[in-house]
Amino acid sequence: MDENKALAELLFPNVTQTPEDLETLFPARNLQEGARVTRFAPSPTGFLHIGGLFAALVSKLTAQMTGGVFMLRIEDTDKKREIEDGVSEIIKGLKAFGVTPDEGVTGFGTEKGEYGPYTQSKRAGIYHVIAKSLVEKGLAYPCFCSEEELSALREQQEKEGALIKGYFGKWAKCRSLSFEEQKKLVEEGRPYTLRLRSPGSEDKRITFVDLVKGKIEMPENIQDIVLLKTDSIPTYHFAHAVDDHFMRTTHVTRGDEWISSVPTHIQLFSVCGFKAPKYAHISPIMKEENGSKRKLSKRKDPEAAVTYYAEEGFPKESVLEYLLTLANSNFEDWRRANPDAELSEFPFNLKKMSVSGALFDLTKLTDVSKNVISKMSAKKVLDYALEWSKEYDEKLYALLSRDTAYSEAVLSIDRGTPKPRKDIAKFCEIGAYVSYFFDEEFETDLSELPENVSKENAAKILSAYAASYEQAADNSEWFESIKTLCGPLGFSPNVKEYKKNPEQFLGHVGDVSTVIRVAVTGRRNTPDLFSIMTVLGKERVIKRLNDAIASL
Numbered sequence: 001m002d003e004n005k006a007l008a009e010l011l012f013p014n015v016t017q018t019p020e021d022l023e024t025l026f027p028a029r030n031l032q033e034g035a036r037v038t039r040f041a042p043s044p045t046g047f048l049h050i051g052g053l054f055a056a057l058v059s060k061l062t063a064q065m066t067g068g069v070f071m072l073r074i075e076d077t078d079k080k081r082e083i084e085d086g087v088s089e090i091i092k093g094l095k096a097f098g099v100t101p102d103e104g105v106t107g108f109g110t111e112k113g114e115y116g117p118y119t120q121s122k123r124a125g126i127y128h129v130i131a132k133s134l135v136e137k138g139l140a141y142p143c144f145c146s147e148e149e150l151s152a153l154r155e156q157q158e159k160e161g162a163l164i165k166g167y168f169g170k171w172a173k174c175r176s177l178s179f180e181e182q183k184k185l186v187e188e189g190r191p192y193t194l195r196l197r198s199p200g201s202e203d204k205r206i207t208f209v210d211l212v213k214g215k216i217e218m219p220e221n222i223q224d225i226v227l228l229k230t231d232s233i234p235t236y237h238f239a240h241a242v243d244d245h246f247m248r249t250t251h252v253t254r255g256d257e258w259i260s261s262v263p264t265h266i267q268l269f270s271v272c273g274f275k276a277p278k279y280a281h282i283s284p285i286m287k288e289e290n291g292s293k294r295k296l297s298k299r300k301d302p303e304a305a306v307t308y309y310a311e312e313g314f315p316k317e318s319v320l321e322y323l324l325t326l327a328n329s330n331f332e333d334w335r336r337a338n339p340d341a342e343l344s345e346f347p348f349n350l351k352k353m354s355v356s357g358a359l360f361d362l363t364k365l366t367d368v369s370k371n372v373i374s375k376m377s378a379k380k381v382l383d384y385a386l387e388w389s390k391e392y393d394e395k396l397y398a399l400l401s402r403d404t405a406y407s408e409a410v411l412s413i414d415r416g417t418p419k420p421r422k423d424i425a426k427f428c429e430i431g432a433y434v435s436y437f438f439d440e441e442f443e444t445d446l447s448e449l450p451e452n453v454s455k456e457n458a459a460k461i462l463s464a465y466a467a468s469y470e471q472a473a474d475n476s477e478w479f480e481s482i483k484t485l486c487g488p489l490g491f492s493p494n495v496k497e498y499k500k501n502p503e504q505f506l507g508h509v510g511d512v513s514t515v516i517r518v519a520v521t522g523r524r525n526t527p528d529l530f531s532i533m534t535v536l537g538k539e540r541v542i543k544r545l546n547d548a549i550a551s552l
């Protein structure tokens with residue numbers, strides 16, 4: 001037995017599988033030509049950043065566009081960062097926006113798919129098979145350096161002004177231990193990490209084409225990076241190569257903070273004998289502040305957490321629509337040309353992503369959302385509003401759920417027309433939007449009466465209207481009834497006529513309808529007043545008119 005083999009047996013006596021066995025267990029996927037296999041691979045830190053949702057959406061669209069597979073893999077090898085229900089938090093966050101994986105982790109302790117386990121802490125056996133084979137080929141070795149020795153090494157490099165620091169070449173003390181020394185230390189029970197014996201050289205560079213950033217050239221990796229930590233848990237780098245190979249990932253879409261690791265990753269794929277995937281590094285979502293750009297921060301910006309959108313009551317359709325405007329610069333043109341198309345019909349293209357980082361703008365999201373909600377049916381808005389208020393606003397939930405037919409009628413006003421109003425951006429605004437439809441929320445408030453109409457004249461208008469009030473059959477009949485009211489009260493039924501001779505009138509038909517609007521709703525600006533009065537019903541309208549008269 002050669003020494004590498006003997007070392008491999010010494011380090012991994014219980015590993016009996018071979019890389020070939022794994023190749024058979026996780027065969028190439030049987031997908032149509034050009035199908036892309038992607039994954040979202042978060043660490044379960046208990047927080048889903050909007051940038052994470054964005055990256056997951058990009059992965060999902062990339063797979064979906066090509067008839068491929070989108071996986072969710074949980075990268076929990078860094079125990080320090082993990083929090084208890086981090087996994088559920090991520091799954092809940094993705095699900096809330098419909099960015100659900102085709103394969104992988106589906107819940108805490110549950111998963112689907114043939115390429116699992118999809119949680120790294122359950123894949124130790126797989127990593128060890130590859131680690132063992134690298135040792136057998138002389139491509140990995142145990143390193144017994146302690147933390148103290150490693151920091152002494154760093155200090156020495158600092159002192160000598162070494163241009164490249166780290167564990168490599170002459171600095172890599174354990175790289176040249178003899179088998180006898182290795183054996184002795186292992187048998188003594190000395191803790192060790194497993195390091196890559198990097199075949200890289202200082203004077204070589206690698207080039208690769210990133211699907212978002214284009215062609216990139218970087219120095220080759222020369223570091224003998226750690227593959228397995230002292231507890232034999234893999235590092236992110238090693239797990240990435242092994243997982244993405246055996247899960248048959250074709251396209252790695254991830255945050256661009258990983259771009260500097262690509263030389264290491266490409267080298268790892270190569271020493272393991274795997275074909276490297278294609279990379280698409282996504283720029284972070286930025287925020288403009290005092291004229292400069294910075295990353296959206298978990299600490300400073302509440303909108304960095306996806307939970308923010310659920311709490312505020314932005315529907316998932318709005319958030320996705322907005323994220324697509326950030327993802328592809330041509331999305332808005334596409335949307336103008338296809339106003340009613342489903343988002344899934346958009347021809348998403350990685351190459352059209354921003355290289356420098358898209359700017360996040362809550363005002364823009366608000367506008368997008370108003371538009372999205374304006375196109376929803378009243379039933380859908382009501383369902384969403386009930387769902388949202390059930391969790392976040394008990395009082396609103398009680399109002400809306402008491403008589404859902406009435407609530408739906410309220411939300412139907414001005415909906416389904418060619419130019420629907422765009423009043424609502426998020427469900428937390430619905431309470432204020434609908435309040436005057438509910439008697440317990442409505443109070444006579446005449447502070448918004450038109451300035452040019454005296455209290456006395458306002459009272460006359462309301463009395464005359466209350467006396468003759470009949471529920472109109474349609475908008476024009478309703479408007480005629482208001483016009484008829486004008487003449488006897490000294491108001492012009494015609495705005496143009498009024499403008500010609502303003503001194504002849506007390507005001508015009510617009511003032512008359514505003515007086516009625518304020519009496520009935522407490523507001524000067526509302527959706528269509530005829531529809532409002534129809535929904536409120538005759539009895540309620542007359543009561544409000546009389547209450548207003550009494551308070552004048």
Ligand code: GLU
Pocket residue numbers: 040041042043075240252253254255258
């Ligand atoms: N677990 C890594 C992270 O959370 C994933 C990087 C990758 O997608 O490869 O950043």
